[in-house]
Amino acid sequence: MLTAADIMTSAVVTVNPDTSIHEIAALLREHHISGVPVVGEGDRVLGIVSEGDLIGHAKIAGEQRHSWWHGFFTNPTALAQHYAKSHGRTAGDVMTTDVVTVQEATSVADTAHILARNGIRRVPVVRDGKLVGIVSRSNLIGVLATTDVSKPMSIADRTIRQQLSDELDAQPWAHLLAKNIVVENGVVHLFGLVQSEEERNAVRLAAKNVPGVRAVEDHLMVMSPDFYSF
Numbered sequence: 001m002l003t004a005a006d007i008m009t010s011a012v013v014t015v016n017p018d019t020s021i022h023e024i025a026a027l028l029r030e031h032h033i034s035g036v037p038v039v040g041e042g043d044r045v046l047g048i049v050s051e052g053d054l055i056g057h058a059k060i061a062g063e064q065r066h067s068w069w070h071g072f073f074t075n076p077t078a079l080a081q082h083y084a085k086s087h088g089r090t091a092g093d094v095m096t097t098d099v100v101t102v103q104e105a106t107s108v109a110d111t112a113h114i115l116a117r118n119g120i121r122r123v124p125v126v127r128d129g130k131l132v133g134i135v136s137r138s139n140l141i142g143v144l145a146t147t148d149v150s151k152p153m154s155i156a157d158r159t160i161r162q163q164l165s166d167e168l169d170a171q172p173w174a175h176l177l178a179k180n181i182v183v184e185n186g187v188v189h190l191f192g193l194v195q196s197e198e199e200r201n202a203v204r205l206a207a208k209n210v211p212g213v214r215a216v217e218d219h220l221m222v223m224s225p226d227f228y229s230f
Contacts, residue, residue, distance in 0.1 A: 004111050005104035007143050008125045008133030014039045017046060017092030024049050024091060037099075037124050038091045043131045045124050047095030054094065101126045102135065108143060109191065109219040111135055116221060140221065141193070156212060157183035163210050164188065168203065176203055176220075186214035194220050 014037050015024055027036060028051065035050035101124045102111055114123055115137060125133040153161060161183045168174040180192030188207040194200045200220050207216045 002108040002143065003104060004102050004106045004108070004123075004125045004135050005133070007108060007139045008104075008135045009139060010133045012037060012124075012131060012134045014043075014131065015049065015091045016040065017090060017095075019091045020089060021049075021054055021091070021094060025054055028054075035122055036091075037131055037134065038095045039131055044129050045099055045101060045126060045131050047091070047097045048099050048122075048124070049091050049095045050121075053096060099124065103127070104132065108140065112140055112219060112221050115140070137221075153183055154185075157186065160186065160188065160210050160212050164207055167206050167210070171202075171206075173199055174203065174206075175199065181207075186212055187217060188213055188215070189217045189219060191219045192221070194222055197222055 013027055013031050013033060015027065017038055017040065019038075024036060028034065035048055037045055038047040038049060040046045100114060100118050100120060102114060104125055104127055106114075106125075111123065115121070115135075122134055122136040124131055125135060161178070161181050164181055165178040168176055169178075175195060176190070176192050180190065182189040182191065188210070190203060190207060194203060200218070200222055203220065204216055204218055207213060
């Protein structure tokens with residue numbers, strides 16, 4: 001089983017809490033990335049600064065004014081957080097501190113689920129709280145594009161896989177490759193990339209309708225327009 005440690009980038013671009021937002025913007029542009037972990041003593045992850053954290057900055061994007069009704073209907077806490085981010089000067093001022101992380105032993109499938117469930121582009125890999133790498137969507141795409149996750153199956157499981165593959169091959173909307181279908185004891189595991197939630201749902205339904213299928217485990221990832229951004 002492939003894990004986060006197998007696919008992570010270990011040479012991670014990081015900043016410290018005192019790094020200025022202008023230095024961070026320069027790093028993002030130089031390395032063609034959309035976010036950097038903020039680390040403290042002992043390489044412990046303190047937060048993450050993303051493009052979104054910088055875009056709202058008053059000195060970069062220009063001062064944003066809100067009408068009176070916007071303030072009336074907006075949570076004061078959210079307004080205070082926005083003000084802090086838009087007027088902060090360092091990584092410590094603007095970083096997101098509620099950081100989702102994974103362990104080195106976290107499976108690739110679970111890592112993909114974490115990215116999709118949280119709507120994030122990258123996730124730090126930690127060991128005892130210390131940053132050891134980062135997994136981005138581009139890392140996952142590389143694995144899914146080059147790795148055949150299939151393995152030897154029983155005759156019954158192989159029959160299920162072949163029937164599902166034949167069904168998807170006949171559908172003009174289906175883009176899932178046969179190598180991304182794994183069947184174990186009647187349970188269909190779907191890996192790989194699809195182009196929309198509609199395709200994802202249709203693939204799941206096709207799998208459920210194959211005779212002999214006991215359950216379907218969905219590990220699919222939907223390609224969004226910005227999916228190739230780090």
